[in-house]
Amino acid sequence: MRWILIQIVNQVIRRSGRLHDFYVRMVRRGKGKNVARVAVARKLLRVIWCMLIRREPYREKNEKLTITKYQRLRRRAREYPTTWNEIVREVEEPG
DSSP, rough: HHHHHHHHHHHHTTTTHHHHHHHHHHHTTTOOOOHHHHHHHHHHHHHHHHHHTOOOOOOOOOOOHHHHHHHHHHHHTTTSSSSSHHHHHHHHHHH
16 A cells, blocks of 8 residues: 555655645655655545544545546536437447
């Protein structure tokens, strides 16, 4: 499990956010990069545990990224039939 968390941390510390900021603070304080990564992994594990126990989604949002993802999903959704008649037509007349 530690290996998986460290792999996740390696991705997390590349993006801005609370965990990235925590990592940067640890390194600036003189902790080694690997020590800082393990500290971020522990913090991440605590966040995951709280999410599971409380049954809550992860709350840290990047508004701009969220909006971009929703826009991309809407564009992709337009490519597919949306009504029952369109679905039936698509099945009956493939291609």
